[in-house]
Amino acid sequence: MANKSNNSPLVKKKTMRPVTKQNLITYVMVIAVFTLFQTLSATGNLKYAHKALLVPVCTSIIMAVSLNLVVGVLGELSLGHAGFMCVGAYAGSFFSVLTEDVITVSWLRFILAFVIAAVCASVAGILIGIPVLRLKGDYLAIVTLAFGEIIKTIVNALYIGKDADGFHVTLDSTKLNIAADGQIILKGPQGITGTPKDSNFVVGFILIMITLFIVTNLMDSRTGRAIMSIRDNRIAAESVGIDITKYKLMVFTISAALAGCAGVLYSHNISTLTATTSNFGYNMSILVLVYVVLGGLGNIRGSIISATILYALPELLRGFSEYRMLIYAIILIVMMIVNNGTYFVKIKEKIFYNFSSKIKKDKKEVI
Amino acid sequence: MALLEVKNLGITFGGLKAVDNFNLTLEKGALYGLIGPNGAGKTTVFNLLTGVYKPTSGTFMLDGKEMKGKKPAEINKAGIARTFQNIRLFKNLSVLDNVKVGLHNQMKYSTVAGIFRLPGFFKTEKKMTEKALELLKVFGLDEHADTLASNLPYGKQRKLEIARAIATNPKLLLLDEPAAGMNPNETNELMETIRFVRDHFDLTVLVIEHDMSLVSGICEEITVLNFGTELAKGKTDEVLKNPEVVKAYLGQ
Numbered sequence A: 001m002a003n004k005s006n007n008s009p010l011v012k013k014k015t016m017r018p019v020t021k022q023n024l025i026t027y028v029m030v031i032a033v034f035t036l037f038q039t040l041s042a043t044g045n046l047k048y049a050h051k052a053l054l055v056p057v058c059t060s061i062i063m064a065v066s067l068n069l070v071v072g073v074l075g076e077l078s079l080g081h082a083g084f085m086c087v088g089a090y091a092g093s094f095f096s097v098l099t100e101d102v103i104t105v106s107w108l109r110f111i112l113a114f115v116i117a118a119v120c121a122s123v124a125g126i127l128i129g130i131p132v133l134r135l136k137g138d139y140l141a142i143v144t145l146a147f148g149e150i151i152k153t154i155v156n157a158l159y160i161g162k163d164a165d166g167f168h169v170t171l172d173s174t175k176l177n178i179a180a181d182g183q184i185i186l187k188g189p190q191g192i193t194g195t196p197k198d199s200n201f202v203v204g205f206i207l208i209m210i211t212l213f214i215v216t217n218l219m220d221s222r223t224g225r226a227i228m229s230i231r232d233n234r235i236a237a238e239s240v241g242i243d244i245t246k247y248k249l250m251v252f253t254i255s256a257a258l259a260g261c262a263g264v265l266y267s268h269n270i271s272t273l274t275a276t277t278s279n280f281g282y283n284m285s286i287l288v289l290v291y292v293v294l295g296g297l298g299n300i301r302g303s304i305i306s307a308t309i310l311y312a313l314p315e316l317l318r319g320f321s322e323y324r325m326l327i328y329a330i331i332l333i334v335m336m337i338v339n340n341g342t343y344f345v346k347i348k349e350k351i352f353y354n355f356s357s358k359i360k361k362d363k364k365e366v367i
Numbered sequence B: 001m002a003l004l005e006v007k008n009l010g011i012t013f014g015g016l017k018a019v020d021n022f023n024l025t026l027e028k029g030a031l032y033g034l035i036g037p038n039g040a041g042k043t044t045v046f047n048l049l050t051g052v053y054k055p056t057s058g059t060f061m062l063d064g065k066e067m068k069g070k071k072p073a074e075i076n077k078a079g080i081a082r083t084f085q086n087i088r089l090f091k092n093l094s095v096l097d098n099v100k101v102g103l104h105n106q107m108k109y110s111t112v113a114g115i116f117r118l119p120g121f122f123k124t125e126k127k128m129t130e131k132a133l134e135l136l137k138v139f140g141l142d143e144h145a146d147t148l149a150s151n152l153p154y155g156k157q158r159k160l161e162i163a164r165a166i167a168t169n170p171k172l173l174l175l176d177e178p179a180a181g182m183n184p185n186e187t188n189e190l191m192e193t194i195r196f197v198r199d200h201f202d203l204t205v206l207v208i209e210h211d212m213s214l215v216s217g218i219c220e221e222i223t224v225l226n227f228g229t230e231l232a233k234g235k236t237d238e239v240l241k242n243p244e245v246v247k248a249y250l251g252q
């Protein structure tokens, strides 16, 4: 034993590790698709309605990849992911509207909006994470679901204005007392209007690349191994000295920050930002979860592909009007069947292992 | 000073005294056995010593430091590592990565260094891989380094669990039925390996085992548990001849 390490096959081998190769394929795929659509769009070969899909697709991809970090890599079911996107969208828009006249360099203001949104969303991630991470499985799912709804309700009730006296924050629109020359930035259910339209496909692409870089490198590192060990066997992970709470909180925070950035991309692509069930409610959270599950738990490339197809499809099918949802349903089913090779089986196993049986197992199993 | 000092340790599950008044002193370097019929409370002792269960009475000290009330991860950092009766590997990770998770607190670099691929990442990862392969080699698992842990045959999974536990650089190693499911040849080989790692890694080993050939083969001393209480304790061959012990096993 204890042979010199350079005798071992793995160290000497100069070939690419499988993980590195898989990640490279993902990067190449994203760059190729981006180049294709950017060219189509620049040469005027893309219909306006389809062009309008480019940024939202990027948003969906970032949402799916960041949720996969929680659901597929850490193995915790979160149904509040849209809540973090909401925090980021409002924080980013608020900042951009507020500083539009002050910071005139739009790209600098936009970068700052991303940073601020990421910080706000990760604070939300930590705040929800601390109490929630004591819970497991279904309980965690229920509480994160409630969290998403609470965030949506709060931003719908909040009024924030600014005048010479500073900020005015209230839940009652009649009590805002803003000076005549002041500016109401957040108007309760009417949301934020006039966010500069800084988002575009290139920004979306860069953000996807940053997300990919962070998530894939994290997964393929000491921290990533610790996170996956918690998913695979919490008790064994603890037994080798892994700090469960620390890594769970870390995953929640990183995932929330990325969702917050997706929110900024979203809110700087539309003129009026409001929080509804379909954009920041549980509908959205569950839709993103569908992307993740169909793309494969822990499979980042799968998340990208399924988020792209499943987001774009209903829009592309608009021409078929009444058959739209029928076709969508059929495609969902086909995707499942196609995945039924080794893939779907694995996903099913993981879902069942991670979610339904987890609580029972933890309770009943004799260690 | 003894490495492990267990005093009057006990735990009750809804009226059932699973372990009662358990005492044990392990000197450094000892190879000690814990035996007893099914349901005697052996695994429960391990769960107490690793912080999985909180004792309802008693205390235990490792190297003179109080361990009672510490969380499993803290206890592992203090120097106690274990394997599980029902194997608990990280199924979706490779054999190599299972051991590297064991090295988590031994070789470190920050999360930031990992994400941004700073020099620390490459340097430490290389060292971790080397160390992990070295450990796998001890258990004859190095050629399976890239295999998924769940794809290993049963006997090798047990060995991988031991390798992963040793990776945490423990002072005390707890093995819960390491020979379960192994044939006599594999068991003999395992005995050799256990002796080897004890000497090579300066370990103290506490082993639960039903296979008496392994117990009498490697354990210098043993404790027999029955219904949660200590039935006998002492030199292995003497204890195994004890009529009370024979009766407890036959009465099963």
Ligand SMILES: Nc1ncnc2c1ncn2[C@@H]1O[C@H](COP(=O)(O)OP(=O)(O)OP(=O)(O)O)[C@@H](O)[C@H]1O
Binding pocket: A366, B013, B018, B036, B037, B038, B039, B040, B041, B042, B043, B044, B045, B085
């Ligand atoms: N978490 C628990 N809740 C309730 N009872 C428990 C729990 N853990 C163990 N027990 C009980 O404690 C007793 C001792 O169990 P333990 O698993 O320690 O036995 P063992 O000596 O390891 O047996 P075996 O040889 O079958 O592994 C059993 O009666 C068991 O049912």
Ligand SMILES: [Mg+2]
Binding pocket: B042, B043, B044, B085
């Ligand atoms: Mg047992």
